[in-house]
Amino acid sequence: MKAMLIPPSRKYFDSYLEACHEYEQINEHSFLHDLYEFAHLKRGGEISFNAWKNGIIHQYYFDTINGKYQMLSVPSTTFWLVDETQYIGIGIIRHRMTKAIEEYGGNIGYAIRPTKWNQGYGTLQLKLLLKEANKLKINPALVTCDEENIASKKLIEKNGGKLRDKLPTHTNGKDILLCRYWVNTK
Ligand SMILES: CC(C)(COP(=O)(O)OP(=O)(O)OC[C@H]1O[C@@H](n2cnc3c(N)ncnc32)[C@H](O)[C@@H]1OP(=O)(O)O)[C@@H](O)C(=O)NCCC(=O)NCCS
Numbered sequence: 001m002k003a004m005l006i007p008p009s010r011k012y013f014d015s016y017l018e019a020c021h022e023y024e025q026i027n028e029h030s031f032l033h034d035l036y037e038f039a040h041l042k043r044g045g046e047i048s049f050n051a052w053k054n055g056i057i058h059q060y061y062f063d064t065i066n067g068k069y070q071m072l073s074v075p076s077t078t079f080w081l082v083d084e085t086q087y088i089g090i091g092i093i094r095h096r097m098t099k100a101i102e103e104y105g106g107n108i109g110y111a112i113r114p115t116k117w118n119q120g121y122g123t124l125q126l127k128l129l130l131k132e133a134n135k136l137k138i139n140p141a142l143v144t145c146d147e148e149n150i151a152s153k154k155l156i157e158k159n160g161g162k163l164r165d166k167l168p169t170h171t172n173g174k175d176i177l178l179c180r181y182w183v184n185t186k
Contacts, residue, residue, distance in 0.1 A: 015087035019113035106144035134185035
């Protein structure tokens with residue numbers, strides 16, 4: 001499988017927007033692909049790459065956790081997983097731990113575009129993100145997911161994740177059990 005992590009790039013931006021539309025079409029929420037949330041970035045009906053790049057930073061700063069809009073992010077690095085022609089997925093590495101990150105987001109967030117699900121890309125992307133986290137001296141990394149997100153749990157476990165605990169949390173309007181894993185980045 002030929003795919004690599006790159007910083008978000010203008011070259012793949014149309015492909016990234018197609019991936020956002022794929023999420024809309026299946027009515028699935030991925031805050032990393034949320035065109036509705038990006039609406040404020042539109043100028044003349046279109047989102048430009050620069051507006052996205054600057055605006056996404058704002059989005060990473062907040063999320064609704066336990067009913068409150070909370071500061072989630074700390075300095076973070078965003079990567080795209082791409083092949084020669086297409087955008088495949090997105091990953092964020094959050095460099096520092098805060099209470100909100102410990103109780104919700106974890107050090108690493110990720111998503112794969114729906115048309116590329118179930119082809120091993122999620123597992124590969126997390127493996128590459130863990131290497132990048134190690135370069136940032138994050139070890140172990142805290143990686144979290146909803147107990148019901150079987151695919152996400154599998155790819156964390158396939159990358160060596162050890163379950164730390166399951167934390168009852170309320171997010172995106174529902175009560176969930178948040179599985180928190182420690183993953184060695186070496
Ligand atoms: C979670 C996600 C990243 C997985 O990506 P992916 O590319 O499909 O993952 P992989 O192909 O590497 O599959 C990993 C494992 O999950 C399994 N899997 C994939 N989709 C599944 C599903 N819907 N139900 C059950 N298992 C599933 C695969 O079969 C594989 O298991 P195996 O190794 O035993 O065969 C992807 O579904 C996604 O982007 N979801 C939306 C965003 C999201 O949930 N992000 C994570 C937030 S914590």
